[in-house]
Amino acid sequence: MDNPRVAVIVEDDQDIRELISVILNQSGFEVHAASTGATGVEAVRLNNPAVVTLDLGLPDIDGFEVARQIRLCSDAYIIMLTGRADEMDTLMGLETGADDYLTKPFRPRELRARISAMMRRPRFAGDGLPAAAAAAAPPAVTAPSESTSGPASGTSEGAASSQGMNSTGNGASASIPKAVNGLVLNSGDRTAEVDGTELELTRTEFDLLHALVDSGKQVRTKSDLVRRLRGEEYDVGSYISDADERTIEVHVANLRRKLGDNPREPRWIKTVRGVGYRLVH
Numbered sequence: 001m002d003n004p005r006v007a008v009i010v011e012d013d014q015d016i017r018e019l020i021s022v023i024l025n026q027s028g029f030e031v032h033a034a035s036t037g038a039t040g041v042e043a044v045r046l047n048n049p050a051v052v053t054l055d056l057g058l059p060d061i062d063g064f065e066v067a068r069q070i071r072l073c074s075d076a077y078i079i080m081l082t083g084r085a086d087e088m089d090t091l092m093g094l095e096t097g098a099d100d101y102l103t104k105p106f107r108p109r110e111l112r113a114r115i116s117a118m119m120r121r122p123r124f125a126g127d128g129l130p131a132a133a134a135a136a137a138p139p140a141v142t143a144p145s146e147s148t149s150g151p152a153s154g155t156s157e158g159a160a161s162s163q164g165m166n167s168t169g170n171g172a173s174a175s176i177p178k179a180v181n182g183l184v185l186n187s188g189d190r191t192a193e194v195d196g197t198e199l200e201l202t203r204t205e206f207d208l209l210h211a212l213v214d215s216g217k218q219v220r221t222k223s224d225l226v227r228r229l230r231g232e233e234y235d236v237g238s239y240i241s242d243a244d245e246r247t248i249e250v251h252v253a254n255l256r257r258k259l260g261d262n263p264r265e266p267r268w269i270k271t272v273r274g275v276g277y278r279l280v281h
Contacts, residue, residue: 004119006049009033010040010066011081012059016104020053023108027115037061041069049076051115054098056082056089064096071097075203077118081106090243094250099204101247120231121207178213180279181267183259185213194259204229205255208248212269212279221276222248252277 007029011017017033024031032047034040037058044052056063067078080093080101093101100114177186184193190206192199211220211228222245261268270280
C-alpha cells in the first residue's frame with residue numbers, strides 16, 4: 001500500500017526541486033528528491049510514495065520512460081511537469097501512466113490544489129499495486145470473519161443485517177460488480193474486465209470509467225469529470241481550464257484504446273458533441 005504522506009520529486013533543476021519540496025512539506029508530506037530519472041525510479045521503489053512529481057526533461061532518461069518504469073512497481077499518482085506546451089507531450093505523458101500535468105512555470109497554489117484533489121481519491125487499486133506489480137505479490141492472508149452482532153442469522157432480518165455488514169465492512173470482496181455490454185466494473189477492488197479479460201487501467205482511467213458507469217445514460221460534461229477527479233461532489237465554483245478539459249479528452253482516448261472501443265461505433269463510451277460523454281446502453 002502506498003504511504004499516504006510520502007512524496008518523491010524527480011527534477012534536475014535545483015531551484016524548482018527546492019520549491020516543490022517546500023510546497024509538499026507545507027502540505028504535510030515526507031519528501032524524497034532525485035535529480036535524475038534512474039535515481040527517481042529507485043527512490044519510488046524504496047519509499048513507496050503516494051505522489052510523484054516528474055520532470056520531462058531529465059539528464060539521463062526522459063520523463064516518459066521514467067513514468068513507464070515507475071508504473072511497473074508503483075501505483076503512485078504521477079504529476080508531470082514540463083516546460084513545453086506541446087499537446088503531443090501531454091498525450092504521451094498521460095499514455096505512459098501520468099495522472100496529471102502542469103506546464104512550467106506553474107503556480108505553487110495550483111500544484112498544491114491538484115495534489116490535495118488527488119489525495120481525496122482512493123489511493124490504491126485493489127491490493128495497492130498496479131497489475132504488473134500485483135502479479136508478483138504474495139497472496140493476502142484473510143483472517144476468519146467474526147460473527148456479527150444483532151438478530152440471529154437464522155432470521156431473515158439477521159441475514160439482511162449480516163449482508164449489509166459484509167457489503168460495507170469487507171471492502172472489495174463484498175462489492176457488487178456492474179456489468180454493461182461485456183464490461184464488468186468492480187468498485188471494491190477497483191478492477192475492470194472486458195469479456196473476461198482484465199484491463200490494466202491507471203487510477204484516473206478507472207475513476208473516469210466508474211463515473212460514466214455510475215451515470216448510466218446521463219451525459220457527463222468534461223467539467224463534471226474534471227470535478228470528479230478532483231474529488232468535488234458538486235460544482236463549488238473552482239476554476240477549470242481548457243487544459244483540464246483536454247486532459248479528460250486524452251484520458252478518455254486512452255480508455256477507448258484499452259477497451260478496444262471504436263468512437264465511431266462505440267460499444268461503451270459515446271461522445272456527445274459539444275457536451276461530453278455518456279455510457280452506451
